[in-house]
Amino acid sequence: MKILSTIKPRGVFRKEFSFLLIFILCISTIVQAEISIRDNWDADGTLFLEGASWEVEFSKEEGGLKIRSNKKVLTILPFSSEEKCSEKITSCKVIEEDKSEQVEIRALFSVGGEQIKVSFFFDLDGTIEIKPSQNMEGIFIFSKISYGVLPGIILDDIIYDPNKYRSATKLDIPSENLFVGLLKGEDGMLICAWAAGNQKLKLLLEDAEKERVFIKAVEIQVDGNSVYLRLISSPGIWHKEEIFPSYLEKDTEIAWTRPFPAKWKTHLTEINNIKTAFGFRSEKSRPWRPCLGRYTYPVWFEGEKTMFHLSKKVPPSGQALIYALEGHKDTPVEFSRQCLGSISNLKRKKRLRRYPENNAGFHDCDGRNRVKKIFKAGIQTKKKELLQKVTGDFLYSINTDARRLEEYANFIRRTSETIDSWRKKEKDNSELQSFFGQMKNNIKEMDIEYHSRMGDRPASEYLRHETEAINKLKDLIEQEGPEAYSEACSLLDQIKLWSRIEEVPASVGALAREWARQAGYGCAQNRTAVEYAEEIRREIREFIRTGATYETIY
Numbered sequence: 001m002k003i004l005s006t007i008k009p010r011g012v013f014r015k016e017f018s019f020l021l022i023f024i025l026c027i028s029t030i031v032q033a034e035i036s037i038r039d040n041w042d043a044d045g046t047l048f049l050e051g052a053s054w055e056v057e058f059s060k061e062e063g064g065l066k067i068r069s070n071k072k073v074l075t076i077l078p079f080s081s082e083e084k085c086s087e088k089i090t091s092c093k094v095i096e097e098d099k100s101e102q103v104e105i106r107a108l109f110s111v112g113g114e115q116i117k118v119s120f121f122f123d124l125d126g127t128i129e130i131k132p133s134q135n136m137e138g139i140f141i142f143s144k145i146s147y148g149v150l151p152g153i154i155l156d157d158i159i160y161d162p163n164k165y166r167s168a169t170k171l172d173i174p175s176e177n178l179f180v181g182l183l184k185g186e187d188g189m190l191i192c193a194w195a196a197g198n199q200k201l202k203l204l205l206e207d208a209e210k211e212r213v214f215i216k217a218v219e220i221q222v223d224g225n226s227v228y229l230r231l232i233s234s235p236g237i238w239h240k241e242e243i244f245p246s247y248l249e250k251d252t253e254i255a256w257t258r259p260f261p262a263k264w265k266t267h268l269t270e271i272n273n274i275k276t277a278f279g280f281r282s283e284k285s286r287p288w289r290p291c292l293g294r295y296t297y298p299v300w301f302e303g304e305k306t307m308f309h310l311s312k313k314v315p316p317s318g319q320a321l322i323y324a325l326e327g328h329k330d331t332p333v334e335f336s337r338q339c340l341g342s343i344s345n346l347k348r349k350k351r352l353r354r355y356p357e358n359n360a361g362f363h364d365c366d367g368r369n370r371v372k373k374i375f376k377a378g379i380q381t382k383k384k385e386l387l388q389k390v391t392g393d394f395l396y397s398i399n400t401d402a403r404r405l406e407e408y409a410n411f412i413r414r415t416s417e418t419i420d421s422w423r424k425k426e427k428d429n430s431e432l433q434s435f436f437g438q439m440k441n442n443i444k445e446m447d448i449e450y451h452s453r454m455g456d457r458p459a460s461e462y463l464r465h466e467t468e469a470i471n472k473l474k475d476l477i478e479q480e481g482p483e484a485y486s487e488a489c490s491l492l493d494q495i496k497l498w499s500r501i502e503e504v505p506a507s508v509g510a511l512a513r514e515w516a517r518q519a520g521y522g523c524a525q526n527r528t529a530v531e532y533a534e535e536i537r538r539e540i541r542e543f544i545r546t547g548a549t550y551e552t553i554y
Contacts, residue, residue: 509551
């Protein structure tokens with residue numbers, strides 16, 4: 001057998017080959033770097049746009065446009081003031097063709113004898129801005145949606161399961177700038193975002209006679225403002241996990257893998273029977289939480305594995321939906337911030353500053369124990385300068401804590417008075433009276449819990465008593481030796497506000513989150529209650545956001 005000799009390429013060829021290889025590898029990127037347009041409108045009444053992972057078809061006869069990403073499909077139909085869907089597209093033109101960034105399509109829709117004019121702006125990544133121009137009241141977005149999610153950001157998300165509303169044909173839900181639809185198959189997500197205004201949001205449900213009911217469409221009344229949409233398709237972009245009793249007190253790997261790094265979350269029921277949002281952590285941990293103590297954190301990632309550990313404090317029950325709202329460019333919150341900038345509903349929590357910026361580092365119970373050790377060693381006079389700073393920090397802390405606890409009392413009183421004024425205003429509306437009654441029960445539950453945690457004493461009384469104790473502690477700093485240890489311990493142990501500022505936000509704050517959820521559910525079949533539910537949720541969101549401590553976990 002003849003053996004062919006090996007030919008070694010010359011250096012020049014190697015360089016040319018390397019350049020050619022790089023060029024070939026980059027071709028796909030170059031090809032995907034612009035939006036392609038196929039305008040067949042004059043021929044057959046269709047116009048197509050295509051990006052890297054999406055395509056859009058305008059159809060004259062179907063009266064709308066279809067958005068496709070992999071096998072997921074959305075159908076968009078604008079509607080007029082009488083909520084009548086468009087019947088035909090009479091005109092569809094490409095206005096701007098900067099294919100590397102954005103393409104504008106201007107379309108004229110026919111509804112009976114009325115014309116609806118709309119401008120569509122398509123970005124390369126698949127973002128669509130729908131801008132009403134004339135006679136457009138809103139849009140219908142048709143698809144098979146398993147769950148509708150009203151993201152809470154600071155509050156817990158409200159998850160609308162259409163199978164819990166089998167007697168309803170539609171749900172009226174709060175309009176809070178962002179809505180997410182989890183599409184059938186766990187491989188698609190619809191994101192809708194809009195700027196603040198007087199928009200209205202409805203979910204239209206399928207026929208209840210089916211075994212499994214889906215949300216068939218999202219209806220958005222746009223109030224003359226743009227709506228931004230994105231269809232994202234990726235296997236495992238959301239997941240439903242049945243939580244079995246066998247998950248109790250053991251690490252359990254589930255059969256789902258996150259498709260990309262992001263801030264993944266789920267909602268689980270705590271021992272107080274309140275649904276709480278938990279973000280997946282990067283490793284197993286045992287944190288401490290007021291009212292719960294130490295517990296195994298229930299969800300985390302272990303490399304590519306997704307782990308659950310349910311316990312008596314976070315018991316296994318029902319189902320857990322897993323999805324990501326932020327932490328990646330293909331998540332709803334990041335999408336909304338990109339389209340809308342900074343809006344109030346998407347602002348992050350502002351932690352309560354309980355100690356001055358240049359504090360000595362002696363905080364709460366740990367700080368108390370460190371001060372006790374100094375007195376036990378009898379070296380308080382040697383540590384005089386440090387202890388004077390520490391006691392100053394303690395006074396700052398208890399004053400801050402007392403103010404925040406008073407804010408809780410004021411919040412409960414103020415919202416109760418607001419509900420009373422609404423009841424008086426709407427005294428002839430029986431459906432609203434029922435809704436207000438439910439909301440009043442939520443406030444009453446918060447009020448009872450608050451007074452129980454506070455021991456039926458106002459925060460001002462705690463503050464007065466504890467200020468006296470800390471000032472007496474200052475005097476003990478001047479005494480040499482360990483003889484002052486016993487009295488110092490007694491004075492330090494009188495500081496109770498540190499415990500109250502943990503327990504009240506953790507328990508009463510949790511009830512406030514639950515109240516916000518119940519407001520969102522309570523208006524779903526009571527259209528006139530929606531604006532009141534939005535106001536309740538806005539009040540709770542702002543209260544938690546501006547002085548957060550232990551109200552939330554996520």
